[in-house]
Amino acid sequence: MSANVLIYRRFSTDEQEQGDTLTRQSRMCEQFAQGKGWSVTGTLTDRGKSAFKGEHLLPDAELGQFAAKVERGEIPRGTVLLAERLDRLSRRPVQEAMAWIHGITSKGVQIALADTGQVFTANPTIETFLGTAIRAAQNHEESAKKSQRMISAKTRLWNLAERKQGAWTNLAGRVPLWLERNAECNGWIENDERIKIVNDIFQWSADGIGAVTIAKRLNExxxxxxxxxxxxxxxxxxxxxxxINNPAVEGDFVPEAGMFLGKVLHGFYPRIVDADLVAKARAAEKSRKHTKGQRAKSGYSNLFAGLTFCGKCGNTAYLSSSTNRKGVKYTYIRCQISGEGRCEERGYFAYEAFEQTALDICLDLAMDDRFFQVTGELREAQIKRAELEKVIADKRARRKRIMSNFDEDDQDALDMARDLKTEIDGLTEELQQTIGDIERASGKVGAVEHLRRVNDIREAAMSDDPLVSQQARSKLRQAFSAIINSVRIERTNDGEKVFVIAFLGGVLGVRIDTQGQVIDSVSHALGKPLWQHLPADQQALAEPLIRRIKEHLIFPRKSGRG
Known part of the structure; x- marks a missing residue:
């Protein structure tokens, strides 16, 4: 009689995947099934799943999912689960292994082993039961010894890697794609071309360019x-x-699984991106998650993407473009749901004149040294600051792990925690000195030079070269998000279309019409501007922006809004 047969294959380590283990298992099972006259209808495969740890029985494993279906009665009675050997199915303690086999066979599913020719049913003979139990016990004992040997070997390899002795690079299973091991496995060979590309990616990200655009640029x-x-x-x-988030670019080896999960080995790889650029790129990548926006068909991008909302319904407002009867393109902001008839505000708010006024008001105030390429003394200080911040964070995390795990009587652990605290204090003092160096070096860039740099960015944002414009506008968008809370499209009581920019946590704002005219300040409460309710030190920070807004209010117009 032909049986419905499912072959089960499994291996535990990445190294086994490189060999022919799966092919061998399939071949042996297929030959056995053919000899029995059975029809193989499918194959279950678990890659990198340890039977000793029971990983192959978890819900994300194919055998675990099969067992769950058997339990629910979804697998027809008479089905045969065929494996190469018993240890493919279990290396757990004998009680667990035999209970699992009984749980499967009691539902009418048979288990067959190609190496011994055994077929287990719900009611095995005493000889079969005892023989299987003995083999299960032997498999578990063998796995336990093997596991202990592997732990000892990996621990020795970790210690070698810390000292960079012997074939220490073998600690990493998969190597970053810009590196390869040397012939002796005691060092790295760097791929300069790929390292340059990695640095380009980090620089583009730091400049405010998103992952989609970076990918497109590389493909082009x-x-x-x-x-x-x-x-x-x-x-x-x-x-x-x-x-961008790979710790290996900073030289860190951070295991994602296994016995070293949660540990970090600094300096395992060569650092290929300096600490300052890493910090800027990751901060920019993180900030873009909150400033996603659309690009108009004309190629014009909204400098306030992710910050622009409809004042009527509160939904996102987006940038789009259209062509008038004379063939001239213009860009506008519109409520995202107005086209669906779900918002009463269905107007088109002309964008370009508003953008120019917003740039006049706050561009040079929004863009500090973070947004410009720096060299010399300032560059060195910024790199040093980023490196110190990373080292301090790593040591604090290490000290926290020690303090949360050590026993009160463990004097060695307590001494180690105290030593780390002393190191952290010293590094923190050095960090404060470095921040002071950065402030002094930044101060060397005078007001005239700063305005020149800002104007260069503004000019680049209007460039006919799409790559130049895109990069500059990405920087501007990132800078604005640091001081602007929101931009709302609204109408005055007279029906005039306006943009309302909220600065500094909402305590300062300005209303600009679609012709780019500043109408008035909209930050009054309790008889005086909201910013005047702030503490004196915060008022000092707001003062330059307040002064700039007043300069644009040369002849305030009476708004229809109360």
Whole structure:
């Protein structure tokens, strides 16, 4: 009689995947099924799942999912689960292994082993039961010894890597794609071309360019993506984001699984991106999650993307474009849901004149040294600051782990925590000195030079070169998000279309019409401007922006809004 047979294959480690273990398991099971006259209808495969740890029985494993279906009665009685050997199915203690086999066979599903020819049913003979139990016990004991050997070997390898002795680079299973091990496995060979591309990606990200645009730029150059594992040709945004957040660019080895999960080995890889650029790129990438926006069909991008809302319904307002009867394109802001008839505000708010006025008011105040390339003394100080901040964060995390795990009688752990505290205090003092150096070096850039740099960025934002314009506008968008809370499209009581910019946590604002005229300040409460309710030190920070708004209110117009 032909049986419905499912072959089960499994391996535990990445190294096994490189060999022919799956092919061998399939071949042996297929030959056994053919000899029995059975028809193989499917294959279950668990890659990198340890039977000793029971990982292959978890809900995310194929055998675990199969067992759940058996329990629910979804697998027909008479089905055969065929494996190469018993240890493919279990290396757990004998009680667990035998209970699992009984749980499967009691539902009418048979278990067959190709190496011994055994077929287990719900009611095995005493000889079969005892023989299986003995083999299960032997498998578990063998796995326990193997696991202990592996732990000892990996611990030795970690210690070698800390000292960079012997074949220490073998600690990493998969190596970053800009590196390869040397022949002796005691050092790294760097791929300069790929390292340059990595640095370009970080610089673009720090400049405010998003992962989608970076991927598009690499594909247009074109730059061949790395890794044969890719299912689709070309770079993608996920790969870009993973690269930006990869600790290996800073030289850190951070295991994602296994016995060293949660540990960090600093300096395991060569650092390929300086600390300051890493910090800027990651901060910019994080901030873009909150400032997503649309680009108009004309190629014009909203400098306030992610900050622009409809004053009527509160939904996002987006940038779009249209062409008038004379063939002239113009850009406008519109409520996102107005086209669906779900918002009463259905108007189109002309954008370009408003943008120019907003740039006049606060561009040079929004853009500080974070947004410009720096060199010399200031550059060195910024790199040093980023490196110190990272070291301090790492040591604090290490001290926290020690303090949360050590026993009160463990004097060695207590001494280690105290030593770390002393180191952290010293590094924190050095960090404060470095911040002072940065402030002094930044002060060397005078007001005239700062305005020149800002005007260069503004001019680049209007460039006919799409790459130049895109990069400059990304920087401007990032700068505005630091001082602007929101931009709302509204109408006055007279029906006039206006943009309302809220600055500094909402305590300061300005209303600008679609012709770019500043109408008035909208930050009054209790008889005086809201910013005057702030403490004196915060008023001092707001003062330059307040002065600039007053300069634009040369002849305030009476608004229809009360």
């Amino acid at each position: 150059i074109p730059v061949e993506p790395w890794g044969v594992w890719r299912k689709k040709p070309g770079w993608g945004r996920t790969a870009i984001r993973q690269l």
